[in-house]
Amino acid sequence: MSTAAVRHRLARLRWYVRELTGEAAYDRYVAHTRTHSPDAPVMTRRAFERSRTDAREGDPRQGFRCC
Incomplete structure (x- = not known):
């Protein structure tokens, strides 16, 4: 296999x-x-990831996060 591959x-x-x-x-x-x-x-x-996490945890369709 070549280096390019x-x-x-x-x-x-x-x-x-x-x-x-x-x-x-x-x-x-x-x-x-x-x-x-x-x-x-x-x-x-960091702010982007925090925003994504907050949105995921606030959306009931994403499932319940207990911890």
Whole structure:
């Protein structure tokens, strides 16, 4: 297997893991905010994650979180 093929597979694996864990959501948020509202302030990663967590816990469709 060539070096290029290995790099391609590792890049695909990295993409998959980032999507699976939700890590890419912040990157999409930043890109969307900068595209649609260039003058709006962008939340920090910590604030973004806190906002996502609050939204998930406040939505009854997401299930009950006991802890």
